[in-house]
Amino acid sequence: MSAARVGVVTFPGTLDDQDAARAVRHAGGEAVPLWHADPDLKGVDAVFLPGGFSYGDYLRCGAISRFAPLMEELIPAARAGLPVLGTCNGFQILCEAHLLPGALMRNAGLHYICRDQGVRVENTATPWTSDFTEGQEIVLPVKHGEGRYVADEATLSALEGNGHVVFRYVGGNPNGSLNDIAGIRNEAGNIVGLMPHPEHAVEDLTGAPSTDGRGFFSSILKKLVNL
Amino acid sequence: MSERADKRGGQEPDAHLDTVKRAEDTPAERQPYAELGMKTDEYDRVRDILGRRPTSSELAIYSVMWSEHCSYKSSKVHLRQFGTKAPESDALLVGMGENAGVVDIGDGWAATFKIESHNHPSYVEPHQGAATGVGGIVRDIMSMGARPIAVMDALRFGAADAHDTRRVLPGVVEGISHYGNCLGLPNVGGEVVFDPCYIGNPLVNALCVGLLRKDQIKLATAPGPGNKVVLFGALTGPDGIGGASVLASATFEDESHAKRPSVQVGDPFMEKLLIECCLELYQADVVVGIQDLGAAGVSCATTELAAKGTGGMDVRLDLVPLRDPSLRPEEILMSESQERMMAVVTPDDIDAFMAICTKWDIPATVIGEVTDSGRLVMTWYGETIVDIPPGTAADDGPVYERPFHEPAGQVALNADDPARLARPDDLRATLLELLGSPNLASKEWVTSQYDRYVRGNTVLAQPADAGVLRISEVMPGAEETTRGIALSTDGNGRYARLDPYAGAQLALAEAYRNVAVTGAKPLAVTDCLNFGSPEDPEVMWQFAEATRGLADACKALGVPVTGGNVSFYNQTGSTPIHPTPVVGVLGVIDDVAKRVRSGFTGPDEKIILLGDTEEEFGGSEWAHVAHGHLGGLPPQADLEAERALGLVLTEAASRGLLTGSHDLSDGGLAIALAEACLAQGVGCTVSLTGEDAFVDLFSESSARALVTVAPESFEAFAELCAAHEVPCYGLGTTGGTSLTVEGVLDVPVTELRETHTATLPGIFG
Numbered sequence: 006m007s008a009a010r011v012g013v014v015t016f017p018g019t020l021d022d023q024d025a026a027r028a029v030r031h032a033g034g035e036a037v038p039l040w041h042a043d044p045d046l047k048g049v050d051a052v053f054l055p056g057g058f059s060y061g062d063y064l065r066c067g068a069i070s071r072f073a074p075l076m077e078e079l080i081p082a083a084r085a086g087l088p089v090l091g092t093c094n095g096f097q098i099l100c101e102a103h104l105l106p107g108a109l110m111r112n113a114g115l116h117y118i119c120r121d122q123g124v125r126v127e128n129t130a131t132p133w134t135s136d137f138t139e140g141q142e143i144v145l146p147v148k149h150g151e152g153r154y155v156a157d158e159a160t161l162s163a164l165e166g167n168g169h170v171v172f173r174y175v176g177g178n179p180n181g182s183l184n185d186i187a188g189i190r191n192e193a194g195n196i197v198g199l200m201p202h203p204e205h206a207v208e209d210l211t212g213a214p215s216t217d218g219r220g221f222f223s224s225i226l227k228k229l230v231n232l
Numbered sequence: 233m234s235e236r237a238d239k240r241g242g243q244e245p246d247a248h249l250d251t252v253k254r255a256e257d258t259p260a261e262r263q264p265y266a267e268l269g270m271k272t273d274e275y276d277r278v279r280d281i282l283g284r285r286p287t288s289s290e291l292a293i294y295s296v297m298w299s300e301h302c303s304y305k306s307s308k309v310h311l312r313q314f315g316t317k318a319p320e321s322d323a324l325l326v327g328m329g330e331n332a333g334v335v336d337i338g339d340g341w342a343a344t345f346k347i348e349s350h351n352h353p354s355y356v357e358p359h360q361g362a363a364t365g366v367g368g369i370v371r372d373i374m375s376m377g378a379r380p381i382a383v384m385d386a387l388r389f390g391a392a393d394a395h396d397t398r399r400v401l402p403g404v405v406e407g408i409s410h411y412g413n414c415l416g417l418p419n420v421g422g423e424v425v426f427d428p429c430y431i432g433n434p435l436v437n438a439l440c441v442g443l444l445r446k447d448q449i450k451l452a453t454a455p456g457p458g459n460k461v462v463l464f465g466a467l468t469g470p471d472g473i474g475g476a477s478v479l480a481s482a483t484f485e486d487e488s489h490a491k492r493p494s495v496q497v498g499d500p501f502m503e504k505l506l507i508e509c510c511l512e513l514y515q516a517d518v519v520v521g522i523q524d525l526g527a528a529g530v531s532c533a534t535t536e537l538a539a540k541g542t543g544g545m546d547v548r549l550d551l552v553p554l555r556d557p558s559l560r561p562e563e564i565l566m567s568e569s570q571e572r573m574m575a576v577v578t579p580d581d582i583d584a585f586m587a588i589c590t591k592w593d594i595p596a597t598v599i600g601e602v603t604d605s606g607r608l609v610m611t612w613y614g615e616t617i618v619d620i621p622p623g624t625a626a627d628d629g630p631v632y633e634r635p636f637h638e639p640a641g642q643v644a645l646n647a648d649d650p651a652r653l654a655r656p657d658d659l660r661a662t663l664l665e666l667l668g669s670p671n672l673a674s675k676e677w678v679t680s681q682y683d684r685y686v687r688g689n690t691v692l693a694q695p696a697d698a699g700v701l702r703i704s705e706v707m708p709g710a711e712e713t714t715r716g717i718a719l720s721t722d723g724n725g726r727y728a729r730l731d732p733y734a735g736a737q738l739a740l741a742e743a744y745r746n747v748a749v750t751g752a753k754p755l756a757v758t759d760c761l762n763f764g765s766p767e768d769p770e771v772m773w774q775f776a777e778a779t780r781g782l783a784d785a786c787k788a789l790g791v792p793v794t795g796g797n798v799s800f801y802n803q804t805g806s807t808p809i810h811p812t813p814v815v816g817v818l819g820v821i822d823d824v825a826k827r828v829r830s831g832f833t834g835p836d837e838k839i840i841l842l843g844d845t846e847e848e849f850g851g852s853e854w855a856h857v858a859h860g861h862l863g864g865l866p867p868q869a870d871l872e873a874e875r876a877l878g879l880v881l882t883e884a885a886s887r888g889l890l891t892g893s894h895d896l897s898d899g900g901l902a903i904a905l906a907e908a909c910l911a912q913g914v915g916c917t918v919s920l921t922g923e924d925a926f927v928d929l930f931s932e933s934s935a936r937a938l939v940t941v942a943p944e945s946f947e948a949f950a951e952l953c954a955a956h957e958v959p960c961y962g963l964g965t966t967g968g969t970s971l972t973v974e975g976v977l978d979v980p981v982t983e984l985r986e987t988h989t990a991t992l993p994g995i996f997g
Contacts, residue, residue, distance in 0.1 A: 020504075021687075063501070117409050118680055119680050119682060148413070205685040210702065211688055212685050
């Protein structure tokens with residue numbers, strides 16, 4: 006049986022693509038590089054939108070990336086059920102592309118912040134979180150200047166009411182996100198976005214002092230193998 | 233013919249253009265060389281070299297290339313010692329004089345690293361000054377053919393609570409944070425030090441390290457007549473022109489040219505694209521020679537490339553793509569616009585080169601060609617404006633033997649021994665006072681603004697003693713190596729003020745020790761020498777002593793200087809900063825999985841102090857914090873002891889004997905114990921071995937480190953210490969929730985943490 010193929014997207018200014026690809030490989034999957042200018046998903050089974058400063062974050066984080074040629078393919082595929090995970094800048098792009106509701110604003114403290122952050126898994130009914138248990142507290146690094154999740158009241162109450170908040174910060178909110186929201190999903194659950202970085206928490210030797218990020222990759226690979 | 237040349241078609245000839253012909257015809261024309269910082273005899277030398285007066289473009293080139301910054305004219309005679317006294321080293325692949333030194337780290341791989349100052353711009357405009365400091369050093373590393381893999385910064389500011397520090401520090405940190413984070417380079421270490429002497433002259437020293445295959449080193453050279461000269465990266469704008477505007481306004485009656493900004497503005501997004509573009513160009517093997525554009529921009533790149541190559545180059549300056557079309561040739565030559573590189577490419581490879589640039593959206597323009605004429609010739613819309621032997625600008629700048637003598641107050645300063653200072657009764661209070669003082673307090677307020685994880689190769693980062701990176705996943709092809717590299721920068725201006733010879737040695741010793749405590753073997757050195765004005769004989773004495781001390785210490789420790797930077801004129805009025813040699817040491821660890829983590833990593837381990845403690849308080853953190861005192865002599869730099877300590881640490885790590893380690897430096901044993909407890913929140917109980925608890929806890933004797941070993945490893949470790957004659961004292965055991973020094977003090981780790989972390993947020997918000 007061939008390995009599940011997870012696309013890892015590189016925009017100009019993407020930074021965590023190498024980490025994301027490594028995390029996919031460590032979990033036993035095949036990481037397939039996807040190039041922003043090439044409108045071809047190469048038949049991948051899932052897509053990882055990594056962090057960084059795509060297009061320099063000029064104008065607004067993720068605002069230019071959503072118009073990349075690749076996104077013309079990715080947006081309809083995601084709407085049709087392709088599993089997509091966006092972390093950090095990837096989450097911002099998903100919001101800008103209206104695949105997820107709300108927006109990410111400048112951190113409340115006005116500084117970029119890099120720290121190992123407590124996160125509670127609130128929803129395991131997604132292909133990216135099924136290997137966690139509901140209420141499980143994990144540690145993942147956050148590293149961003151614009152990670153304060155905001156949405157209007159109706160959107161917020163819908164997210165909360167439907168159980169679409171997937172991750173919440175615990176032990177201190179690093180950026181002033183409403184309701185301590187660290188990550189959310191869409192209605193169908195195939196699209197998940199979060200500010201923390203699971204791809205930096207998969208190895209003992211390097212990265213954050215935790216390997217809790219492995220759960221994301223084991224979840225998606227199990228899901229893809231069992232399809 | 234270029235598009236712009238077309239546009240100019242039909243216009244009147246450029247009446248203001250100072251061509252070579254015009255220079256020949258108007259030998260008596262007065263030129264603003266003094267305004268450009270040139271001395272009369274330097275200007276006369278240019279006239280001798282050319283056999284006529286220089287054109288204004290040539291004057292631009294010589295004035296920047298012969299500036300202190302580019303020519304090292306005051307420091308050269310002293311820096312030569314780094315070559316003449318260099319220790320034998322198998323590791324050195326490229327030494328001083330290139331963009332950065334290159335060191336063999338084994339298994340076919342090499343590391344290139346360098347530290348460079350961006351002090352003055354960071355005072356004028358902290359954010360952009362610091363940001364472009366990072367950008368500049370990263371391009372130096374790229375131009376060696378390497379992938380940049382990490383950065384670190386050595387920073388000095390005025391007193392932490394001084395009004396202007398609250399302007400400068402947040403801006404500098406934000407500039408480094410923004411630029412480095414956007415580039416995707418982990419920031420793995422560095423220093424933040426406060427002292428009133430830096431209030432008008434903050435120091436921003438940025439270090440970058442890169443990785444490359446040993447056989448794929450690129451050099452700044454332009455060989456092969458007929459090869460193309462390509463300028464690529466950002467467009468050239470009117471930034472960082474500074475003095476050149478004098479030239480432009482002298483020949484061009486336009487007010488706007490008289491007020492050019494002197495600080496450059498960075499675009500990290502362009503630099504990130506430039507990194508990936510360059511790596512793809514190297515991969516495709518389409519680069520013959522390459523040089524980044526830093527200080528002195530096009531002037532520096534063209535003269536240096538030509539001088540090191542076949543010797544000649546023809547450049548059409550009007551082809552340089554501009555952000556501001558009104559730029560004059562003199563301004564183009566001096567512009568320090570960021571994110572630009574210059575490559576030499578064979579005609580056969582030029583299409584492939586351009587295609588890769590297009591893929592990464594990098595503007596690239598062929599602006600010239602290598603020749604064997606021995607002349608650097610530049611034209612502007614067909615008229616010759618520069619015709620010089622490039623080596624005369626790049627290599628044959630003036631060299632000064634500046635006079636120097638010991639400062640008038642030096643003897644009195646050294647005689648003012650800290651032995652006269654009142655000693656504290658309450659050592660617990662002293663520990664907390666020091667731990668919460670700005671220099672020893674947690675730097676998390678600063679370092680949490682830096683991405684330390686990106687690219688996934690960070691094994692250790694601040695507050696660990698040294699940054700450690702694994703190699704195997706940096707680039708394709710490296711998978712098989714188990715090696716890692718370790719890096720630390722250190723420097724103590726107070727020690728150097730008391731004795732610049734010893735101060736420079738102590739800076740090296742500390743960086744060497746910080747690399748060794750991680751288990752790595754120190755290999756090579758880069759240095760950033762920050763001093764006042766070289767025209768002040770007392771400052772020049774400090775410089776001469778510091779370089780002599782550093783060169784001697786490098787020889788003693790067997791680590792060659794591979795490159796670095798001198799920053800003079802760090803003074804306000806006639807008051808210079810403390811002489812501040814900042815030394816970076818790079819080490820290699822054969823198996824990066826065997827790296828030793830910082831501090832206490834678990835309970836029930838034996839705590840061992842390595843090295844002897846003498847009563848040494850000159851320049852100490854205690855004298856500074858408790859008494860505001862600076863006098864006496866700094867700790868003795870015992871390089872033999874340092875080397876032996878390094879051997880023990882490296883060997884013990886490779887044998888897996890150590891469970892944790894930490895070097896002793898500012899604040900002595902007390903601070904080292906506190907930091908070791910704070911690393912993982914593990915307490916300890918120790919007993920002191922000396923007669924005077926105060927000396928044991930706060931003296932700053934060098935060549936000391938703290939390690940922990942599992943009880944069953946103690947004997948083997950003690951034997952290893954004995955074999956290398958390294959003094960080894962069992963102090964106690966890790967565990968519990970307090971730092972307990974029996975019979976002396978007891979502080980809960982939570983209280984240590986509160987004290988340690990409250991200070992900088994309390995000042996900077």
